[in-house]
Amino acid sequence: MAITSHDRTPYEVERSAALLMGFLSAVGNGCHHLVVAASANGATLPVSVPFHNDGETSELDPDDALEAMMALTLAAMVGGGAVIRTIRTDQTSEVMGWRLVEFYAKPLSASEIFAAYCTDAVTGELIAPEWGVDYMAAPHLVV
Numbered sequence: 001m002a003i004t005s006h007d008r009t010p011y012e013v014e015r016s017a018a019l020l021m022g023f024l025s026a027v028g029n030g031c032h033h034l035v036v037a038a039s040a041n042g043a044t045l046p047v048s049v050p051f052h053n054d055g056e057t058s059e060l061d062p063d064d065a066l067e068a069m070m071a072l073t074l075a076a077m078v079g080g081g082a083v084i085r086t087i088r089t090d091q092t093s094e095v096m097g098w099r100l101v102e103f104y105a106k107p108l109s110a111s112e113i114f115a116a117y118c119t120d121a122v123t124g125e126l127i128a129p130e131w132g133v134d135y136m137a138a139p140h141l142v143v
Contacts, residue, residue, distance in 0.1 A: 117133075
């Protein structure tokens, strides 16, 4: 099933745009990577959006932004999450995430995002954390 802009109500368009802007504003200057994933029927649809913040300006590809809004709409309806990875100048990174429910983003704690990244999704076994990654508590979004 494809979701197009014709399938979306004005509320869904406004909320997904507000969430996207909230994610872009949640992190400071620098290079970032937003991944939005919607999960249903045992399958996951991930959408990846690289972006760069410089002061009050966020630079991202408009097609990526539209794709992210579609994924945010789907995730809001069926469940999903969003993660932002910030790449630091020393090539280390920090990761934070949110659970998406009904067009709201619930921030994950540092331990929740660590557990999500360090648990094998298939087996449930613990896996080693990535080198140079700090797992951070996500802020509440301003939307």
